[in-house]
Amino acid sequence: MANDIFTDKKVDHVKGSRQFIADEPHIAFHDKRLWTLRDLRDKEAHGIAEWEQLRELASAIKSHTLTHLADYLEEFERNATANGVTVHWAKDAAEHNRIVHEILSARGVDTLVKSKSMLTEECNMRPYLQDRGMTVVETDLGERIQQLDDEPPSHIVVPAVHKLAKDVAEVFAETIGTDRSNADPHYLAEGMRQDTRPYFIKAGAGMTGCNFAVAETGTVVTCTNEGNADLSGNVPPLYIASIGIEKLIPKMEHLGVFIRMLSRSALGSPITQYTSHFRAPRAGGESHFILVDNGRSERLAMDDFWYSLKCIRCGACMNTCPVYRRSGGLSYGGVYAGPIGAIINPTFDLKKYSALPFASTLNGSCSNVCPVKINIHEQIYKWRQIVVEQGQVSFVKKESMKLAGKVLADPKRYRAWSSGAGKAMASLPRAFLYNPFNAWGKQRELPEPPGQTFHQWYAANRKPEQET
Amino acid sequence: MKVALFIPCFIDAFFPEVGIATLELLEKTGCSVVYPFDQTCCGQPMGNSGCEADARGAEALFVKNFADYDYVVSPSGSCVHHVRDHFTAVEQDAATRKVRASTYELVEFLHDVLKITDFPWAEFPHKVGLHNSCGTLRRLGHASPSELNVAPWSKPLDLLRGVKGIEFVTPQRPDECCGFGGTFCVTEEPVSARMGYDKVRDHAGAGAEYIVSADMSCLMHQKGCAERLGMPLRFIHIAQILNGARH
Numbered sequence: 001m002a003n004d005i006f007t008d009k010k011v012d013h014v015k016g017s018r019q020f021i022a023d024e025p026h027i028a029f030h031d032k033r034l035w036t037l038r039d040l041r042d043k044e045a046h047g048i049a050e051w052e053q054l055r056e057l058a059s060a061i062k063s064h065t066l067t068h069l070a071d072y073l074e075e076f077e078r079n080a081t082a083n084g085v086t087v088h089w090a091k092d093a094a095e096h097n098r099i100v101h102e103i104l105s106a107r108g109v110d111t112l113v114k115s116k117s118m119l120t121e122e123c124n125m126r127p128y129l130q131d132r133g134m135t136v137v138e139t140d141l142g143e144r145i146q147q148l149d150d151e152p153p154s155h156i157v158v159p160a161v162h163k164l165a166k167d168v169a170e171v172f173a174e175t176i177g178t179d180r181s182n183a184d185p186h187y188l189a190e191g192m193r194q195d196t197r198p199y200f201i202k203a204g205a206g207m208t209g210c211n212f213a214v215a216e217t218g219t220v221v222t223c224t225n226e227g228n229a230d231l232s233g234n235v236p237p238l239y240i241a242s243i244g245i246e247k248l249i250p251k252m253e254h255l256g257v258f259i260r261m262l263s264r265s266a267l268g269s270p271i272t273q274y275t276s277h278f279r280a281p282r283a284g285g286e287s288h289f290i291l292v293d294n295g296r297s298e299r300l301a302m303d304d305f306w307y308s309l310k311c312i313r314c315g316a317c318m319n320t321c322p323v324y325r326r327s328g329g330l331s332y333g334g335v336y337a338g339p340i341g342a343i344i345n346p347t348f349d350l351k352k353y354s355a356l357p358f359a360s361t362l363n364g365s366c367s368n369v370c371p372v373k374i375n376i377h378e379q380i381y382k383w384r385q386i387v388v389e390q391g392q393v394s395f396v397k398k399e400s401m402k403l404a405g406k407v408l409a410d411p412k413r414y415r416a417w418s419s420g421a422g423k424a425m426a427s428l429p430r431a432f433l434y435n436p437f438n439a440w441g442k443q444r445e446l447p448e449p450p451g452q453t454f455h456q457w458y459a460a461n462r463k464p465e466q467e468t
Numbered sequence: 469m470k471v472a473l474f475i476p477c478f479i480d481a482f483f484p485e486v487g488i489a490t491l492e493l494l495e496k497t498g499c500s501v502v503y504p505f506d507q508t509c510c511g512q513p514m515g516n517s518g519c520e521a522d523a524r525g526a527e528a529l530f531v532k533n534f535a536d537y538d539y540v541v542s543p544s545g546s547c548v549h550h551v552r553d554h555f556t557a558v559e560q561d562a563a564t565r566k567v568r569a570s571t572y573e574l575v576e577f578l579h580d581v582l583k584i585t586d587f588p589w590a591e592f593p594h595k596v597g598l599h600n601s602c603g604t605l606r607r608l609g610h611a612s613p614s615e616l617n618v619a620p621w622s623k624p625l626d627l628l629r630g631v632k633g634i635e636f637v638t639p640q641r642p643d644e645c646c647g648f649g650g651t652f653c654v655t656e657e658p659v660s661a662r663m664g665y666d667k668v669r670d671h672a673g674a675g676a677e678y679i680v681s682a683d684m685s686c687l688m689h690q691k692g693c694a695e696r697l698g699m700p701l702r703f704i705h706i707a708q709i710l711n712g713a714r715h
């Protein structure tokens with residue numbers, strides 16, 4: 001599955017979820033763990049009287065920024081440059097990777113320590129650099145677990161949440177030589193720490209992503225719980241930040257709105273342990289900011305989907321999503337999983353991700369938890385229409401909906417169906433109804449067919465003279 | 469008050485007793501009820517599965533059937549949600565706009581329009597878990613969703629409190645989706661069934677004898693799950709309880 005993310009292979013969410021569900025300990029843990037985060041999030045959100053106003057405000061700040069994005073990007077560039085930072089622009093993933101590689105190779109750097117960044121995942125940067133002889137070390141615990149297991153992150157905030165401690169013990173035993181039989185989380189975290197620390201000393205460069213880029217000051221702000229962004233950004237002499245252009249906010253005074261909500265939404269904690277501001281290169285050092293588009297301007301031009309650029313990547317929509325909790329992030333087959341993945345991934349490749357808008361019950365909980373009020377479930381609904389319009393839907397479904405539409409548009413044909421539906425169901429042998437091809441009957445009993453339809457009852461008991 | 473009754477296709481075909489309870493209940497509250505005879509469906513199954521264009525005929529027929537009434541009332545939250553929020557395959561002329569604005573789900577009609585909270589004829593001496601479907605909860609505003617920081621309210625509970633002898637139990641995740649989700653229940657069968665199993669186990673764990681809901685489709689799915697798991701849970705539409713069903 002790891003490699004499928006960067007192929008054209010159509011994602012089969014049903015298949016992925018079936019595998020995940022079949023494994024009881026993993027699905028039960030996954031569901032419970034993420035529900036706990038959602039629960040903690042509720043307590044934090046309900047503890048702030050002005051929470052709903054904060055969401056409004058955050059959404060409005062993002063709308064404003066996105067509708068004036070070019071101006072804020074230029075302001076950011078001016079201020080960052082004035083601070084002594086070198087600013088680069090990358091139109092897509094390939095350009096981003098090339099810029100990073102050029103910066104590193106020009107300075108003879110062969111080891112890069114990096115803190116978690118979904119954007120570099122999106123660009124598939126690690127394999128690119130590794131193919132060119134560089135060592136790239138993830139320093140976030142969850143991301144490191146995924147790197148060592150050669151799997152993409154399954155969650156944007158907690159990348160290895162689908163693994164049990166014993167799975168991590170296996171991965172670490174194989175790769176960094178910890179004791180296979182010891183699955184104590186503290187032991188494993190310490191093992192990873194001992195393995196990773198030397199790289200900070202050795203690395204010629206450090207890299208982070210960016211949670212917020214403040215135009216007014218030219219600052220990159222990162223929020224982490226492990227302090228690994230600070231080590232990555234400050235220990236090596238060369239610092240690179242990868243910044244999605246939608247990460248801009250106008251002023252420092254706006255930061256507080258998002259900081260109050262980011263960690264509360266993500267993990268149900270009031271704030272992340274570290275909120276770090278990267279402004280100027282350290283004495284004798286060098287800083288590079290790369291502003292990356294990679295499809296974002298195109299998304300900004302999409303009437304129905306540009307709001308998705310407001311996303312601050314808190315992961316709350318994933319934690320609350322009943323489908324995500326039961327199918328696991330890897331089943332979405334993309335860099336972004338869950339509800340946000342269902343609306344972002346199709347903007348990258350509609351054909352490949354055409355199944356994702358259907359991996360939702362449209363229950364709307366995602367939209368309600370979203371701190372920037374993205375109408376996620378409405379965008380999912382809209383994507384479904386587009387997926388069908390573009391012909392990315394099975395023949396059977398297309399034809400059955402066409403037929404249903406015809407029958408339901410015609411009272412006479414509908415009566416013929418509805419009066420027969422119950423009888424047809426009653427007359428079919430159980431063996432047929434419960435065969436593996438009948439999706440309903442596989443794991444559920446069917447409703448008992450009634451003796452008559454409501455329509456027939458009404459005709460017999462109320463005003464039969466109206467019968468047409 | 470004159471109201472038109474909309475009985476969605478799956479209630480018509482599989483759950484006529486819910487249609488009958490809705491009709492009788494509205495009559496008990498003093499409404500004069502008309503059931504337009506040529507009705508079929510609101511178009512939701514097609515819109516929900518992305519085939520909005522195929523919903524045009526059903527939506528046009530819906531407008532034709534219901535354009536002449538002040539109120540259209542239906543015992544199905546998800547269908548009303550479709551009419552209100554996604555009924556866009558058909559031309560948005562004056563008649564369509566009128567129909568969309570005058571279509572109500574039964575609970576909100578009783579609660580917001582008729583403002584009835586007492587059902588002297590009703591008695592339901594059982595332990596009941598309430599299932600708010602996602603469409604009624606988050607789109608029609610039946611109750612306060614747990615995600616939002618807002619003062620709590622619940623229209624179905626306001627109504628059910630007017631029923632003698634009823635006792636409520638609360639599951640641990642009261643407003644998590646049950647996994648029905650329209651065509652989702654078939655196209656995403658593995659997750660759908662798992663969600664349904666988790667839902668009925670949660671209700672049973674809280675001690676529910678009955679699960680009550682304003683959405684029959686969620687109940688059909690949950691009932692199918694409970695029966696397959698061999699659980700003794702029972703399922704009933706809110707219209708049936710309010711109309712005086714005892715079991």
Ligand code: SF4
Nearest residue numbers: 311312314315317370
């Ligand atoms: S869409 Fe909203 S809830 Fe989901 S990750 Fe982005 S900001 Fe968070």
